[in-house]
Amino acid sequence: MSEHILLAAIAATFFAAGMVKGVTGMGLPTVAMGVLGALISPLAAASLLIVPSFVTNLWQLLAGPAFGPLVRRLWPMMLAISVGTLLGASWLATGDTRVSTAALGLALVIYSTVTLVGRQLAVPARVEPWLSPLIGAVTGVVTGCTGVFVIPAVPYLQSLGLSRDDLVQALGLSFTVSTIALAAGLGAHGAFAVSGMGLSVLALVPALAGMWAGQRLRGRISPVAFRRVFLICLLLLGTEMTLRSLV
Template sequence: MTDLTIPLIAFTFLAAGIVKGVTGMGLPTLAMGVLGALLSPLAAASLLIVPSMVTNLWQLLAGPRIGVLARRLWSMMAASVVGTLVAAPLLTGGKSGATTALGATLIAYALYTLFAPPFRVPQASEGWLSPLIGLITGMIAGATGVFVIPAVPYLQALGLEKDDLVQALGMSFTTSTIALALGLASHQIWQIDQLGLPVLAVAPALIGMWAGQVLRRAVSPAAFRRWFLIMLALLGGEMLLRGVV
């Protein structure tokens, strides 16, 4: 690490916290995107675990219907853990393809969220679709450290109330973070005695979340989200080119 790396990491989690405070999501995606340009995807994922866990637990536990949502989404959560553990060797192996995969994932997420029309998943299809979505999300998370595709658009398509959707996203992100930590720990990449820098990243992430909640009242969340996704797509494009050139 250079002398500038730690300040850049702190600024990254501050910015990612602001995005999560405004939109309710985006901290791991933005953090992985920016840190992936500074560090290897594996190192970035290791730094992400603790601040992501703290902020996602806050989001999960703030809602009142955790039991109802857990009964509805348990198969998706279980499958996402399996997928993450199965795909974790792709990230822990330190292969250059992880950077390319991460860039492609960021582009896909940004473009889908920007342009895809809203759709609704029939409740009768949830029985087989939820574990499939969880498995795919886990596979992508295990390979890239990003766990938003296809979990976020799927949860948005379930017709949940606003507060339930925020809590369901928190549940999905928390589950994926735990699974990623287990996947990295199983390969001796992430260890409890190496938590100094990740723990320090919690403070800027929480400050950013608070600032984002304040900013939400002054700026249109739709406009903020649009420009965030555009910048995320550009960042993913840079990583994609870096991985293939």
């Protein structure tokens, strides 16, 4: 693939990922890693993801109404995400594209399947103090290994009975912490450097344009139908990536 075609593919991917986030409130890193992981190594895709993911998720985090209460409630989970990501990033940083591609594909399959067919769970308040750090640690390891932030953090946060605004802000908090921890983990293993962030900064432009387009589109289409199509596409993409890495 020529350099110009690759750059166009990266721009189109981040625009599409931003549009998904604009419509559904999430999905930018999942779409970006899923598509780019099929074109370049998952390590390179994760490095490109850092700036667009950080900026868009920080925006989502700070725009919500309950930053302080959510941090006080979820800090054990966020701490565990950070530790797990730092540990898991050693796998992604090895550059073993076959293993990391298989892990990324499997993560996409699990996420899309659970979200499509899974029933909404409710976590009792009494188990939250010990379950939150456990979920955070698993999410962190998955993030470090694949660059995907959503499993099992998203289903867990959805099960806490948060209001819609608080849930969106909690997702922003989780994704922001995951992005920072992933950058730190890759940097600690020499796989990510601040001096190499130029292309990641440029990727922010189509990502923000896509978010704007998605927010405009949100009122004109059914978010439920859009989300279902998005998840089916992720399921097919994840299946293809998993099978490709095994042959």
